[in-house]
Amino acid sequence: DEASPPPGDTGDPFAGDPPRHPALRVNSLKPFNAEPPPELLTQSFLTPNELFFTRNHLPVPAVEPGSYRLRVEGPGGRALSLSLAELRQRFPKHEVTATLQCAGNRRSEMSRVRPVKGLAWDIGAISTARWGGARLRDVLLAAGVRDNTGDSTGDDNEWHVCFEGLDADASGTPYGASIPLKRALSAEAEVLLAYEMNGTELPRDHGFPVRVVVPGVVGARSVKWLRSVAVSPAESPSHWQQKDYKGFCPSVDWDSVDFGAAPAIQELPVQSAITEPRPGAAVAAGELTVKGYAWSGGGREVVRVDVSLDGGRTWREAELGPRPERGRGWAWALWELRAPVPAGARLDIVCKAVDRSYNVQPDSVAPIWNLRGVLSNAWHRVPVTVTR
Amino acid sequence: DEASPPPGDTGDPFAGDPPRHPALRVNSLKPFNAEPPPELLTQSFLTPNELFFTRNHLPVPAVEPGSYRLRVEGPGGRALSLSLAELRQRFPKHEVTATLQCAGNRRSEMSRVRPVKGLAWDIGAISTARWGGARLRDVLLAAGVRDNTGDSTGDDNEWHVCFEGLDADASGTPYGASIPLKRALSAEAEVLLAYEMNGTELPRDHGFPVRVVVPGVVGARSVKWLRSVAVSPAESPSHWQQKDYKGFCPSVDWDSVDFGAAPAIQELPVQSAITEPRPGAAVAAGELTVKGYAWSGGGREVVRVDVSLDGGRTWREAELGPRPERGRGWAWALWELRAPVPAGARLDIVCKAVDRSYNVQPDSVAPIWNLRGVLSNAWHRVPVTVTR
Ligand SMILES: [Mo]
Ligand SMILES: [Mo]
Numbered sequence: 001d002e003a004s005p006p007p008g009d010t011g012d013p014f015a016g017d018p019p020r021h022p023a024l025r026v027n028s029l030k031p032f033n034a035e036p037p038p039e040l041l042t043q044s045f046l047t048p049n050e051l052f053f054t055r056n057h058l059p060v061p062a063v064e065p066g067s068y069r070l071r072v073e074g075p076g077g078r079a080l081s082l083s084l085a086e087l088r089q090r091f092p093k094h095e096v097t098a099t100l101q102c103a104g105n106r107r108s109e110m111s112r113v114r115p116v117k118g119l120a121w122d123i124g125a126i127s128t129a130r131w132g133g134a135r136l137r138d139v140l141l142a143a144g145v146r147d148n149t150g151d152s153t154g155d156d157n158e159w160h161v162c163f164e165g166l167d168a169d170a171s172g173t174p175y176g177a178s179i180p181l182k183r184a185l186s187a188e189a190e191v192l193l194a195y196e197m198n199g200t201e202l203p204r205d206h207g208f209p210v211r212v213v214v215p216g217v218v219g220a221r222s223v224k225w226l227r228s229v230a231v232s233p234a235e236s237p238s239h240w241q242q243k244d245y246k247g248f249c250p251s252v253d254w255d256s257v258d259f260g261a262a263p264a265i266q267e268l269p270v271q272s273a274i275t276e277p278r279p280g281a282a283v284a285a286g287e288l289t290v291k292g293y294a295w296s297g298g299g300r301e302v303v304r305v306d307v308s309l310d311g312g313r314t315w316r317e318a319e320l321g322p323r324p325e326r327g328r329g330w331a332w333a334l335w336e337l338r339a340p341v342p343a344g345a346r347l348d349i350v351c352k353a354v355d356r357s358y359n360v361q362p363d364s365v366a367p368i369w370n371l372r373g374v375l376s377n378a379w380h381r382v383p384v385t386v387t388r
Numbered sequence: 389d390e391a392s393p394p395p396g397d398t399g400d401p402f403a404g405d406p407p408r409h410p411a412l413r414v415n416s417l418k419p420f421n422a423e424p425p426p427e428l429l430t431q432s433f434l435t436p437n438e439l440f441f442t443r444n445h446l447p448v449p450a451v452e453p454g455s456y457r458l459r460v461e462g463p464g465g466r467a468l469s470l471s472l473a474e475l476r477q478r479f480p481k482h483e484v485t486a487t488l489q490c491a492g493n494r495r496s497e498m499s500r501v502r503p504v505k506g507l508a509w510d511i512g513a514i515s516t517a518r519w520g521g522a523r524l525r526d527v528l529l530a531a532g533v534r535d536n537t538g539d540s541t542g543d544d545n546e547w548h549v550c551f552e553g554l555d556a557d558a559s560g561t562p563y564g565a566s567i568p569l570k571r572a573l574s575a576e577a578e579v580l581l582a583y584e585m586n587g588t589e590l591p592r593d594h595g596f597p598v599r600v601v602v603p604g605v606v607g608a609r610s611v612k613w614l615r616s617v618a619v620s621p622a623e624s625p626s627h628w629q630q631k632d633y634k635g636f637c638p639s640v641d642w643d644s645v646d647f648g649a650a651p652a653i654q655e656l657p658v659q660s661a662i663t664e665p666r667p668g669a670a671v672a673a674g675e676l677t678v679k680g681y682a683w684s685g686g687g688r689e690v691v692r693v694d695v696s697l698d699g700g701r702t703w704r705e706a707e708l709g710p711r712p713e714r715g716r717g718w719a720w721a722l723w724e725l726r727a728p729v730p731a732g733a734r735l736d737i738v739c740k741a742v743d744r745s746y747n748v749q750p751d752s753v754a755p756i757w758n759l760r761g762v763l764s765n766a767w768h769r770v771p772v773t774v775t776r
Contacts, residue, residue, distance in 0.1 A: 356651060359658065
């Protein structure tokens with residue numbers, strides 16, 4: 001989740017990056033990291049492709065679709081090499097509506113407690129799309145991977161599927177990440193090798209021509225510009241799997257951190273934020289509309305969002321917007337609360353969500369502070385004043 | 389989770405209840421509801437049967453094992469009737485180490501915020517055992533239930549498995565509950581029809597001769613003295629499924645509650661508590677040992693426990709005890725922290741756990757208060773003084 005460009009190259013490795021929508025709020029230009037403004041984020045259930053948050057670790061690779069090949073390595077030395085046409089034609093197209101969230105979403109709130117290392121994301125490092133592609137499960141089975149996920153006495157949960165991207169630093173080291181093989185093989189987990197985003201081909205910033213989409217899991221595992229898929233007894237050796245994207249006790253600092261001691265983030269905890277009004281706003285007396293999003297990892301759909309106008313002393317339940325495919329809880333819920341507010345009042349608006357396992361968000365940021373500023377999911381607070 | 393005895397019976401329907409261990413702390417005698425004292429709770433990883441928390445809704449039925457029959461109803465009118473010997477012999481014995489927790493565990497902390505309806509459990513309505521029995525999956529397949537859980541386009545997740553106990557009120561209405569069919573059929577979810585608890589037959593208070601054990605799910609679904617299992621398109625019509633064991637916004641009271649609006653609790657959220665020292669204790673200066681348990685629902689094993697001695701301002705990481713079968717996260721973690729404490733200090737000891745999905749416990753009780761006092765999983769706080 002670092003923003004430093006690859007070192008020691010001649011010329012600008014980012015010169016070939018695509019154009020971007022001017023409404024995006026840029027956290028880092030090279031590599032490009034940007035989020036939509038909060039008001040636009042909750043204007044529609046599916047985020048328009050050009051406003052979808054962009055989290056690039058490296059320059060955007062230029063891929064010629066005609067010569068693109070995806071390498072898929074099974075456990076016994078068997079391997080497939082798939083062209084884009086083969087990926088589209090050999091495997092049924094599967095579609096999933098899923099929210100992706102960066103581990104660093106809402107990091108800027110954590111930095112206010114104590115500085116952390118990472119991009120200063122506000123609340124917009126989260127977006128939702130309808131993804132279309134081949135199921136990773138189908139591709140792995142075609143590569144000879146045996147499906148014994150139903151057999152809980154097996155040790156499948158100890159194996160992993162490692163992904164590498166075509167994006168690489170100056171030394172040629174690509175972006176990489178992994179997920180457990182069990183998730184990769186689960187029909188229910190719906191992991192995709194996606195070539196479509198909201199009905200069109202993937203934009204270059206989102207992984208053209210093929211990216212992984214792991215519903216319910218931190219965005220960092222949904223590797224873009226996918227070059228290879230390999231079944232392995234170990235997690236990805238990549239920096240981003242081993243030395244990043246992990247959570248720690250607030251007392252752990254850069255001198256004491258042991259990245260081997262914490263599990264790599266996969267499923268994310270329950271999350272929500274207020275997109276309207278904005279902090280510090282002056283709102284009109286009368287009926288106030290509060291809007292936001294709520295989401296949880298692992299397919300645990302959001303079942304309730306509580307909103308407070310008085311800093312958390314009293315709460316009322318927000319109205320949840322419609323969600324397609326209830327029961328496959330990969331997508332966020334947009335929510336809204338309307339409440340009368342008196343002229344001259346100072347409101348401390350707060351939201352917190354509850355997911356299907358009745359997990360809730362923590363009240364405050366400091367006790368979940370961690371040196372990388374990930375997993376920032378405390379109650380979201382928006383102070384406003386009501387005009388006279 | 390109510391303690392009221394069945395009405396209008398002649399004689400004492402609880403007269404046949406079994407004897408109990410004198411160390412148990414009784415919250416209600418008829419029906420019997422009791423928990424082990426905290427110090428005993430974390431003395432061993434597996435809770436001795438006689439100290440396992442007991443949560444009875446009704447009188448303990450007297451079951452003659454020779455004439456016991458379990459009725460299993462599939463979807464197409466097909467049914468099985470199994471004797472205890474048949475259940476033991478026809479299906480392979482499967483063993484699971486799983487923690488069960490009552491939805492009302494730690495309710496007494498919630499009552500201190502504002503009164504709630506329910507038994508005043510302290511922190512001991514949670515215990516761990518090694519369970520042995522037939523897999524519910526195997527029994528359902530033998531009853532003709534089709535396994536299409538791997539097919540995510542099916543609507544299996546809309547079906548349920550309903551359980552009824554042999555315990556009944558004066559009108560003959562039995563205890564009942566249900567779980568989703570998807571969980572019941574999942575080999576990985578390891579749902580048992582258990583006839584063994586820590587290597588012996590089930591004690592009468594824990595469901596002799598057969599009970600359900602649903603790992604990772606609220607105790608209320610692990611129906612004891614099991615009489616029938618039925619596959620159904622709807623959840624159990626039982627009071628305890630429909631009008632109880634659900635979570636609500638703190639603003640919902642008995643006038644406004646709509647039990648149809650909230651999902652029945654299945655997986656529980658992340659939880660932890662301090663078992664030693666006890667609140668108000670005077671501890672010796674020098675090295676203090678803090679002990680406790682931590683657990684989360686859905687198999688999401690606990691990955692970290694943070695402990696504070698100053699009310700949550702600073703934190704250190706507790707040492708987690710060994711857990712058998714890492715990766716099948718059905719059982720709690722016992723933990724311990726040793727820290728030097730100066731004479732005369734006042735300590736506000738706090739613990740909070742983090743599970744594999746990086747969900748955390750909320751800081752405080754009031755914002756998760758609900759009228760039934762369930763899901764009480766805020767940070768656990770134990771104030772102590774250090775002697776001079
Ligand atoms: Mo990320
Ligand atoms: Mo319970």
